[in-house]
Amino acid sequence: MFERIYPSKVILPMKMHYGVPAVPAVKVGDYVRMGQCVGVPEKGSFSVPVHSGISGKVTDISEIRLPNGILTPAVTIKNDMKRTRLDSVRPRSGFKLSATEAIGVIRDAGICGMGGEGIPTAAKLRRARTEVVRDFLVNCLQSEPYSTSDLVAITEYPDYVVLGASACARAVGASRCIFLISENRREQRKALANSIAKIKDDFKDLEFDIKLFRERFPQGYYRLVARALYGKNLAVGETIEKACSAVVFNCSTMLACWEALSDNIPMMSRIVSVTGDASGGHNMLVPIGTPVSELLTNAQDIKNGSDRIVWGNCLTGIDIKDPDNTPVVKTTSVISVVRRQEVPRTPCIHCGLCSECCPMNLSPNTIFEMLNQGLRQKAAEEGARDCIACGSCSYVCPAGINLTTAIASFAGEGRIIEINSLLDNSGAEERPLDDLKPAYVGEASLLEDYSDGEEDKSKSSPDSITLPFEKDKEV
Numbered sequence: 001m002f003e004r005i006y007p008s009k010v011i012l013p014m015k016m017h018y019g020v021p022a023v024p025a026v027k028v029g030d031y032v033r034m035g036q037c038v039g040v041p042e043k044g045s046f047s048v049p050v051h052s053g054i055s056g057k058v059t060d061i062s063e064i065r066l067p068n069g070i071l072t073p074a075v076t077i078k079n080d081m082k083r084t085r086l087d088s089v090r091p092r093s094g095f096k097l098s099a100t101e102a103i104g105v106i107r108d109a110g111i112c113g114m115g116g117e118g119i120p121t122a123a124k125l126r127r128a129r130t131e132v133v134r135d136f137l138v139n140c141l142q143s144e145p146y147s148t149s150d151l152v153a154i155t156e157y158p159d160y161v162v163l164g165a166s167a168c169a170r171a172v173g174a175s176r177c178i179f180l181i182s183e184n185r186r187e188q189r190k191a192l193a194n195s196i197a198k199i200k201d202d203f204k205d206l207e208f209d210i211k212l213f214r215e216r217f218p219q220g221y222y223r224l225v226a227r228a229l230y231g232k233n234l235a236v237g238e239t240i241e242k243a244c245s246a247v248v249f250n251c252s253t254m255l256a257c258w259e260a261l262s263d264n265i266p267m268m269s270r271i272v273s274v275t276g277d278a279s280g281g282h283n284m285l286v287p288i289g290t291p292v293s294e295l296l297t298n299a300q301d302i303k304n305g306s307d308r309i310v311w312g313n314c315l316t317g318i319d320i321k322d323p324d325n326t327p328v329v330k331t332t333s334v335i336s337v338v339r340r341q342e343v344p345r346t347p348c349i350h351c352g353l354c355s356e357c358c359p360m361n362l363s364p365n366t367i368f369e370m371l372n373q374g375l376r377q378k379a380a381e382e383g384a385r386d387c388i389a390c391g392s393c394s395y396v397c398p399a400g401i402n403l404t405t406a407i408a409s410f411a412g413e414g415r416i417i418e419i420n421s422l423l424d425n426s427g428a429e430e431r432p433l434d435d436l437k438p439a440y441v442g443e444a445s446l447l448e449d450y451s452d453g454e455e456d457k458s459k460s461s462p463d464s465i466t467l468p469f470e471k472d473k474e475v
């Protein structure tokens with residue numbers, strides 16, 4: 001279950017994804033409707049467009065700094081609460097798309113990974129297609145403490161998650177579609193299994209499976225998945241596509257893909273958990289760009305003004321200083337509300353806890369020391385580039401040492417090399433940007449309460465959509 005939030009405004013950063021910021025496509029005073037594209041990528045850039053999830057007037061376009069330090073232009077829209085949507089975009093009925101067209105729809109809908117760094121989904125799909133992957137993996141694990149937004153997405157919209165994954169699997173030419181989920185998540189497992197049973201006849205060339213994982217943190221990161229499923233330790237810069245013939249996508253991203261493919265809904269809202277040891281646990285469906293303060297106002301149990309408000313999960317997230325001007329972005333799956341527990345900083349006592357908890361079998365204290373002494377080569381030899389920035393070592397350290405920041409930023413340099421391999425396949429040149437549809441919006445389930453309700457809802461039903469995609473059509 002989730003609550004729906006209708007914010008008084010949205011602040012839409014032009015950079016919520018991995019890549020180059022989009023460029024504002026509106027000006028102050030413009031009237032914007034739900035689903036309207038308000039930011040477009042510059043021609044040829046590795047980027048995604050940005051859409052509005054509310055209707056109202058543009059009141060400001062200026063640079064803002066996000067908690068992660070990114071300085072980006074942002075478009076602020078004041079909500080007129082009318083939820084007027086663009087009627088030029090309609091749910092598809094009886095559609096048939098080629099793989100290239102399907103990926104193009106996903107690109108134009110502004111979809112990026114919702115569970116991590118916000119890698120443009122279309123670029124990742126294109127790379128998977130180029131690599132001819134066998135396995136299309138859907139990460140339904142959501143192992144971060146307290147976060148349940150992905151699980152709610154599965155519980156509420158299992159058909160959309162499964163259809164999105166199946167369609168994308170077919171678009172990249174995979175032969176297996178595998179859902180990865182914790183063994184404890186019985187309700188979600190059942191929901192996925194039911195949905196798979198409903199649609200599998202439409203995807204006869206796809207083999208479906210659900211793989212169960214132990215409940216622990218971290219779990220879904222692609223390098224851990226490569227090790228758990230294929231017994232492969234990926235080298236720095238090595239992709240799971242090449243090494244394991246597999247690609248991993250987050251389940252909420254798959255839901256967003258199906259909304260775009262079936263109902264022409266762009267990425268303009270998402271489910272966010274507002275939770276932590278200082279909050280009972282909420283899930284809210286919000287337009288992207290909703291200020292964090294408006295989420296907190298709706299979480300009635302948050303009373304203690306001295307709690308930490310964290311953009312992201314409590315292990316790796318960043319403290320929010322100004323909730324009024326900090327928006328939910330496309331990758332915000334959780335706002336954590338946690339009690340302040342400052343651990344006094346002391347020298348390392350060599351307790352070994354950081355090594356014990358590291359999922360990549362590193363010795364964080366040793367690496368930290370090496371990096372402090374400028375011994376970068378030695379740190380690399382010690383495996384520092386394998387760090388997946390899970391935050392566990394800092395969390396357990398009784399000496400209050402922030403191991404993660406130093407190690408993860410060193411490892412991040414290697415990660416950039418790996419992500420940059422997407423650039424070769426970004427396909428920005430495939431279709432001129434003039435062809436970008438002005439917006440995507442429809443009447444699918446996630447947004448039914450945000451719309452003005454004039455559409456025939458039966459058109460949005462997955463049952464009414466003709467499948468499949470023509471997976472073999474040449475680009």
Ligand code: SF4
Nearest residue numbers: 348349351352354397
């Ligand atoms: S957990 Fe902290 S105190 Fe213990 S070995 Fe690691 S760095 Fe040292």
Ligand code: SF4
Nearest residue numbers: 358387388390391393
């Ligand atoms: S953040 Fe710490 S525990 Fe997590 S992978 Fe990196 S070194 Fe290991």
